Amino acid sequence: MAGTLITSEVDFEASGKHSGFLRVPHSVHRSAYGWIPVPVVSIKNGDGPTLLIMAGNHGDEYEGQIAVSNLARKLEHADLSGQLILLPMVNFPAAQAGLRTSPIEDDLPYAWVFKSGGGRTSTAHTAMSAANRNGVINVMAELGGDGEVTPDILLRAEHGLHRVLHALDMLPSYRPDTAQGTRELNVQGSIFAYTAGLFEPLKSIGEEVSIGEVVGRIHHPDTAQSEPEIITSPHEGIALCRRAMAQVVCGDAMLQIASDARPRAV
Known part of the structure; x- marks a missing residue:
């Protein structure tokens, strides 16, 4: 992971299914030279698209975290064509605490910040901008909230994830259900x-x-x-x-x- 202090326990070039942590440096009084463990799973099989799915950006929205965890558990590399990278708790401190935003308030020289909005020159502080600056096609979804899990939202999240994988020809054996339409x-x-x-x-x-x-x-x-x-x-x-x-x-x-x-x- 060139150009960042974040290191990965997972080899993203390796075929197969691999899991571990992204290590985000976090040195504080109670734990010098430590790191925040961000769970990550890579599932790779041959050539094809690379898709990154993140959940837990808002730590108190749980349907996405469960849906991405279900994908990590159920999918094997033989099911895919391409590579799927899964981050079920991308804002780990917030997700662990069940809070919308991270409870960490230390004055640190580095923080893992996602930026959104605008084009390649945007400096907005969310994931969308980071993707835009790197030329990555990105889709965001607000799922649930209020510190609860709603079965209907969870079901829609899982169906949506499978439909995206199928649309990218990454899940060839999947048969999507009938589209219900989306109001823009x-x-x-x-x-x-x-x-x-x-x-x-x-x-x-x-x-x-x-x-x-x-x-x-x-x-x-x-x-x-x-x-x-x-x-x-x-x-x-x-x-x-x-x-x-x-x-x-x-x-x-x-x-x-x-x-x-x-x-x-x-």
């Missing part, structure tokens, strides 16, 4: 809290939202006789994301609204 959306914006309190959502994910519609309330139990703050939407579309935690403070995003990227077929 563009994010219009988020709705933020301006006061602290308890957020009561009035919209579920996927529900239609109109401009000016009441989408939630913020209650103030510390002043129980106070009327709740009424939250209206400045955007029109559907509720794409909804805050899972009830407690909010000024600046917290409560809902994200999206609209169709193209006219829907009637």
Whole structure:
């Protein structure tokens, strides 16, 4: 792994199925000269595409972690044409702690940062940008959250992973199920809290939202006789994301609204 301080226990050039850790340097008071173990699996069989699948970027979203682990366990190199690299807990500290972001706050000279957005010159701090800068085709998916595992989302994640492998001719024996179609959306914006309190959502994910519609309330139990703050939407579309935690403070995003990227077929 040239150009990085991260080392790998897995030989990515070797054929077959191999597992180990990426060693991310992490030297702290309790453990000098140590490293963070990021689990990695490489499954390689002959020539063909190379596909990297990562999960656990947000540590409290579990369906992707389980789906990628299932692939690692079930697939053998004889099933594939090409190479599959699997990272089920790419943000290992966050995934281990069950937190959205890493609990590590040490002032270190190096950190494993994924960057996203933009093109080859982007410096945004997510995985998408890192892929773009290196000319790698990348697809991102938000799966679950709220610290739970949802069977429907897990099933969709596993079906999606198998369909991608099949579409790339990497899983020739797989027979995909019937496609259900995907609704293409563009994010219009988020709705933020301006006061602290308890957020009561009035919209579920996927529900239609109109401009000016009441989408939630913020209650103030510390002043129980106070009327709740009424939250209206400045955007029109559907509720794409909804805050899972009830407690909010000024600046917290409560809902994200999206609209169709193209006219829907009637």
